[in-house]
Amino acid sequence: MQTLGGVTLTGHPVALPVPHDGPDARNKQDIGDILHQIMTITDQSLDEAQAKMKPALFSVLCEIKEKTGLSIRGSQDEDPPDPQLMRLDNMLLAEGVSGPEKGGGAAAVAAATAAVGVGADNSIEHSDYRAKLSQIRQIYHTELEKYEQACNEFTTHVMNLLREQSRTRPISPKEIERMVNIIHRKFSSIQMQLKQSTCEAVMILRSRFLDARRKRRNFSKQATEILNEYFYSHLSNPYPSEEAKEELAKKCAITVSQVSNWFGNKRIRYKKNIGKFQEEANLYAAKTAVTAAQAVAAAVQNSQTNSPATPSSGFQMKDEDFQLDAAEDKNNLLNNMFTGSSGSYSLPGSGDMFMSMSGLNGSYQPTQVPNTGQTQGDSIRHAIGQSLGYSDGLRGNPLYSPHGLNGNGGWHDAVTPSSVTSPIEGANSVHSDTSN
DNA sequence: TAAGATGATTCTGG
DNA sequence: CCAGAATCATCTTA
Numbered sequence: 343m344q345t346l347g348g349v350t351l352t353g354h355p356v357a358l359p360v361p362h363d364g365p366d367a368r369n370k371q372d373i374g375d376i377l378h379q380i381m382t383i384t385d386q387s388l389d390e391a392q393a394k395m396k397p398a399l400f401s402v403l404c405e406i407k408e409k410t411g412l413s414i415r416g417s418q419d420e421d422p423p424d425p426q427l428m429r430l431d432n433m434l435l436a437e438g439v440s441g442p443e444k445g446g447g448a449a450a451v452a453a454a455t456a457a458v459g460v461g462a463d464n465s466i467e468h469s470d471y472r473a474k475l476s477q478i479r480q481i482y483h484t485e486l487e488k489y490e491q492a493c494n495e496f497t498t499h500v501m502n503l504l505r506e507q508s509r510t511r512p513i514s515p516k517e518i519e520r521m522v523n524i525i526h527r528k529f530s531s532i533q534m535q536l537k538q539s540t541c542e543a544v545m546i547l548r549s550r551f552l553d554a555r556r557k558r559r560n561f562s563k564q565a566t567e568i569l570n571e572y573f574y575s576h577l578s579n580p581y582p583s584e585e586a587k588e589e590l591a592k593k594c595a596i597t598v599s600q601v602s603n604w605f606g607n608k609r610i611r612y613k614k615n616i617g618k619f620q621e622e623a624n625l626y627a628a629k630t631a632v633t634a635a636q637a638v639a640a641a642v643q644n645s646q647t648n649s650p651a652t653p654s655s656g657f658q659m660k661d662e663d664f665q666l667d668a669a670e671d672k673n674n675l676l677n678n679m680f681t682g683s684s685g686s687y688s689l690p691g692s693g694d695m696f697m698s699m700s701g702l703n704g705s706y707q708p709t710q711v712p713n714t715g716q717t718q719g720d721s722i723r724h725a726i727g728q729s730l731g732y733s734d735g736l737r738g739n740p741l742y743s744p745h746g747l748n749g750n751g752g753w754h755d756a757v758t759p760s761s762v763t764s765p766i767e768g769a770n771s772v773h774s775d776t777s778n
Numbered sequence: 779t780a781a782g783a784t785g786a787t788t789c790t791g792g
Numbered sequence: 793c794c795a796g797a798a799t800c801a802t803c804t805t806a
Binding site for chain 3: 558560581602610
């Protein structure tokens with residue numbers, strides 16, 4: 343066991359050699375010996391001593407540092423998931439900026455599209471949106487990668503530095519780890535900024551995209567025609583079913599919600615000013631009638647060759663549920679279709695045709711038909727009523743309203759005779775029908 | 779360029 | 793949630 347000044351390296355005191363020869367010479371020699379001894383001890387074992395002391399000192403200092411360090415920033419070590427960061431992440435994922443590469447953002451485009459409702463001619467805008475989105479995505483990923491790389495580089499650098507410094511000052515691995523965490527936190531806050539600005543960019547892009555959609559475009563003439571045809575041929579109940587809407591949407595190359603919008607607007611505007619729409623109604627009534635007549639003729643031909651003549655053997659025409667009950671009625675229908683004694687024509691595009699035809703020349707009375715010949719009017723009505731199975735209760739219904747509008751609410755309520763402004767329409771036709 | 783038309787949105791009531 | 797009503801914003805037309 344080496345000693346140093348009477349103290350062992352482990353700190354236990356030892357007895358120094360006591361000189362007992364001569365008082366002076368002995369003392370001198372003793373001191374010299376001791377000094378020599380000390381010198382020898384120091385020279386020989388300083389390194390060894392250091393090697394033994396240092397870890398002890400190191401751990402003590404680290405412990406002390408640890409304690410103070412923990413008290414200072416112990417609370418920061420917990421890393422609760424930042425709600426804002428989570429929101430940003432979710433949004434980026436939803437927008438297709440982060441997440442899988444292919445198809446990313448398609449959902450967002452679809453959502454944006456559905457929210458506004460767009461026609462088929464917007465694929466260019468779609469691709470534009472997608473291109474811009476992928477641009478944002480690319481920038482985002484490049485930046486993210488850059489940040490991550492920088493973060494890693496810096497972390498390694500700091501770690502190396504700390505390891506290096508740990509030779510000369512008390513730095514525990516735990517502290518290095520903590521330092522790494524701090525660096526990561528700093529970088530993640532930068533990342534958050536990146537995510538935030540990316541989100542902003544996406545929002546801006548999206549709002550521009552949506553604004554572009556807001557710029558309404560009139561439907562094509564063809565689409566309006568199809569919609570009007572449907573509307574006027576279902577005037578008593580212009581509420582297309584979901585299937586009908588889908589069909590119309592398909593035909594018109596618009597969305598179902600646009601069809602709904604259109605019908606909503608149309609119902610309101612028609613109801614507000616029937617007179618204004620009368621001409622249009624007549625036009626479409628006639629138009630539909632022609633197609634209907636053609637279809638009926640075709641059906642007659644068909645029925646004559648096949649002659650099923652069963653009441654339930656209906657046939658489908660376009661979107662409407664036309665049903666012919668008997669071959670006899672089909673013939674009646676054909677015979678009477680274009681033979682109104684008043685000179686007006688009554689064509690069975692559908693049951694609602696009567697409503698729009700009512701204002702054609704003022705002579706047509708949809709249900710009562712007082713001034714047309716009883717035979718003619720009745721036969722027409724009979725033929726059509728018998729031939730066409732309408733769900734709106736046209737057939738033989740004395741309460742049938744020419745505009746499908748009565749005083750009971752819904753489509754049948756809002757129009758009072760006074761609101762019928764058309765001079766040719768004849769307010770009493772409405773009135774008489776509804777009051778009957 | 780004003781007026782009207784029209785598609786979309788928002789609010790409200792059932 | 794849906795339809796009606798009011799309203800907005802844009803497009804079309806004279």
